[in-house]
Ligand SMILES: O=c1[nH]c(=O)n([C@H]2C[C@H](O)[C@@H](COP(=O)(O)O)O2)cc1CO
């Protein structure tokens with residue numbers, strides 16, 4: 304029950320807020336199959352950077368391929384920048400040492416290397432649909448060795464509606 308003079312109830316938790324921002328970033332992705340979003344947060348809960356999966360600057364979303372199969376040169380995989388790497392590269396403020404990464408999909412091995420080298424110490428992920436692939440197994444091996452903690456986001460199933 305709301306009481307006069309007391310704080311509002313039902314506000315977003317930090318985890319809901321940061322995972323929500325990561326998912327919102329993912330909604331910018333043009334990938335028709337997997338839209339991934341990432342949000343980097345400082346130790347004292349300030350948002351430092353965001354990213355989503357997409358082609359590098361100058362590589363047109365309409366000219367480069369979004370397919371998944373066939374000649375590797377005709378698939379997205381050789382061209383797309385992952386959301387986590389984009390979030391790291393988008394940061395212009397200096398060091399990410401000790402930061403946390405919220406990401407909608409578990410980071411691959413290439414992103415794990417960048418995460419470790421950037422000094423990010425905690426990963427909060429939502430989906431882990433590629434857990435059985437060599438890429439994610441290798442990723443976890445490196446994160447474990449480097450002492451990067453990772454834990455699954457606890458979905459609250461809160462619906463957030465924004466009219467824009
Ligand atoms: O860590 C990741 N971060 C990330 O942004 N991605 C992107 C690359 C691709 O655009 C898409 C994966 O494509 P697909 O699910 O169709 O294989 O997600 C993929 C991974 C792999 O775990």
Ligand SMILES: [Zn+2]
Pocket residue numbers: 385386387410411412413414415
């Ligand atoms: Zn990756």
